[in-house]
Amino acid sequence: MHEDELVSPIRKGAHDIALDRERMRRRRVYRLAAVVLAAEAYVIVSALLGRDPLPSLPAVDPLVLVPVLFFGAMLLLLVGTQVGSARSPHLTYRPEQVDVRLDDVIGIDPVKEDVRRSIDLFQTHRQFADQMGGTPRRGLLFEGAPGTGKTMTAKAMAAEAGVPFLFVSATSFQSMYYGATARKIRAYFRALRRAARTEGGAIGFIEEIDAIALRRGGMLGASSSRTLVGAASAGAPGLVTNAMMSEGTGGVVNELLVQMQSFDEPTGGDKAYNRLVAAVNLFLPATRQIRQRRPGRAPILLIAATNRADSLDPALLRPGRFDRRLTFSAPDAHGRRALVDHFLARRAHDAELDDPVARDRVAASTNGWTPVMIEHLLDEALVNSLRRGSLTMSFQDVETARITEMVGIGQPVRYTRAEQELIATHEAGHAVTAWLVAPNRSLEVLTIIRRGESLGLLAHGDCEEVWTRSQGDLRALVQIAMGGWVAEELFFGQTTTGPASDLAAATRTAAQMVGAAGMTGSLVSFLATEKPLVDAVVSDGRAREQLEQVLEDARATVRRLLSRHRYLVEALRDALLERHELLGREITDVLVAAHEAATRASGDVVPQLADEPSRPAPAALPLAGPTV
Structure with a gap:
């Protein structure tokens, strides 16, 4: 059976996100139609009664109007400054504005498969919760070196899910005013809930979350007491030193922790209705109490990216906040070959770079490189082709660019x-x-x-x-x-x-x-x-x-x-x-x-030492490596 046919039962039905978006679209159309009909009826009734539908403006003395406008502008400036300092700094991208899909995310197949499952759970959150009794994922933590595709993957998830993408950099939350950082965080999550309820779902993305979520003072250095025995290690683990965090930083982390639990907070209308019902219930017997509204489940998926996951506060990493940690590593040889094919398809190149052997050599020679580094390599190869007067890159242009990226730009030899x-x-x-x-x-x-x-x-x-x-x-x-x-x-x-x-x-x-x-x-x-x-x-x-x-x-x-x-x-x-x-x-x-x-x-083979290994033929495929 083909991989595309291995679809879980929950994916075969209609997506909850799509159903909610269609229902809300129809509701907006009905509201707009009601407003237009009411305005039209008002104009018709005014015409039948012989009245002007628009009231005339009163005459105002300019000597009074100027001071009023001046003080009004000053008041507006003062209020705007306060409101602006607490405004959410995010940028909202509509699904049609995102020009990347999961098919464009190349070289990280293991992570990509888990990402697809997360999208499926997000799109069918109601079925997963109501029919199967599960708790949908609310948060994903992307960790990995810079340039491994964390931001690109998050954008692709929003485009695939067909929901708004609320992008924010963690540093934009920071403010010189006391308490403004916490207000900005609250405003961001409020905007996230509003977008989810308006559009049927929303995906939030916090770039470099370690800027506001470092471990608080007094917290344990490890989030798990589990010991792993016999696990092979590719390198030495890094050590994280507990630094004393200031009270302000601790307050920011606390606010972030609270807001990550606020996805199901009732709306303003629900709060007003429940207050009214609670007041009425004070006069009713226990058997005649009016039932209050329960908060609806807001379809929100929060994604955060960092390259310092070990320094984050342990309370953030528990299930219920960030339910899944996905590690973005540098692609292997097969992933790099796929990246080379993907990037060369969009760049002018000579026919020799269409040879699979040449592309294999490029992939092999970029061992340990991230997708961004490989893309930059081919861009530099295009620059080299322009320098020699050609509009298409050759394999030699790629090799020259790779050597320059690896060991730097050479200077003329001026030694004695x-x-x-x-x-x-x-x-x-x-x-x-x-x-x-x-x-x-x-x-x-x-x-x-x-x-x-x-x-x-x-x-x-x-x-x-x-x-x-x-x-x-x-x-x-x-x-x-x-x-x-x-x-x-x-x-x-x-x-x-x-x-x-x-x-x-x-x-x-x-x-x-x-x-x-x-x-x-x-x-x-x-x-x-x-x-x-x-x-x-x-x-x-x-x-x-x-x-x-x-x-x-x-x-x-x-x-x-x-x-x-x-x-x-x-x-x-x-x-x-x-x-x-x-x-x-x-x-x-x-x-x-x-x-x-x-x-x-x-006249004979040069003898070798006892501890000297026999040397095979020179390797045909050069690979990047350490310099000595």
Whole structure:
């Protein structure tokens, strides 16, 4: 059965939102018709009675009118200032004004499926509550890095549901006047309820909600006491420090918590009716009491977005407020390929970018990129095509844009000859080490062109998309970081300040092996402390010794490798001095040619060390990765 045919029973009926919108539309038409008929009847009766339907204006002395208008304007200005400071700062978008649908949300299929289910529950809220006895979702929290599609998804949900979209930035609630922030929050939720009752439903969206909903002082740092054992982790969890929140901030959070429970607040008419009924019931016996009106269920879905979900107040994250937390991550390889197809369909490009292999290479080379970053990459590729006088982008334009985005804009080489040789040797040491010890990594960019604060760099990455690192992978990264330091020592007899950042990178990776992953004998995790990982490892005597041993072993291994393969370093160094920058296959071509030349000169295969892995053929697909 096709996926589109797997429709739940609740989706087969008419949507509650659509029925409510049609009923309210007819009610507005009837009211307008009644007003028009009453006005027409008044005009006809006035004509039959011979009276002027519009009363004449009284004569007013200008000397009296001017002061009255002046003081009226001053009073209006004063009242307007007070009213304006408490006005909701939201923007309302009608469904037809939103130009994005869920089909335009690409690369986040797991989240997209849950979003579709949330829309179905929202559109059939009455059936879900009355027929099935469930409680409809009232709030969704979108968390994730910037540019992963949180705002775009929220807009698409409103367009798919066919209801107004009330967008507001959390910072726009803030005010310099005491109490104005809470009044703006109340006004926003009041507008949300009004739109839901008028239009049959409404979706509210608060951008960067952490601006007004940070954890209050005295609240627990974790919203759950549940312990998970045996869960694989892709990285170290971040630590959130409890900061003392001011009384004003706590009041804002309290107001937000209260308003998120106010979706079923009775309308003004219901309140007046219930007050009248309550007054009448005081005179009636208990058996003759008039029943008051119950508040109706307002079809509202509140969505909030943040990239700091761990710092939000725990009371916000309980069911009944934000019932669902959806994490927006960077898309995987399949998601990036879908994004490339989606964005290229709207941009002028050469025929070579219609080749599936070329598109696969673009998707593979943007590992870890968000949808916004991929879209920006193709825009920069169009800029590159304009610079060379073309109206369509080529694959080379995309590669040039990607390298610029990854390592920055290059500056002309203006080093002295000695500095060029030193920097070229240093970077060649990194590249040769990576080629020898890490067969699963692809060499991206090798350059001695200055980019930002970097005099030269090697960019390398995984040949395949991976989510965990083995002990061998981390040791290889430490060895690659040591490659430049060892190359300087071997070829010049001393080192410079150039490897300072390399040693810092090697120390951080080795600290993860020692203090977080249990790869050096000790099972104590320093992530359980409040200190940063490197600080905790360095300050512990035994852990520091293990850290020093990991770094020393890596240096010794790299020294043996580069001593045995000096010809590879020399070949890359000479190529860098000649061309200044090597990209992708250009790097591996130089290494393969030097290896084959050395093999022919010696008449045999150049021997490898016992701990040196066999090197496969150069990877065909370059991937973005960390820089050294």
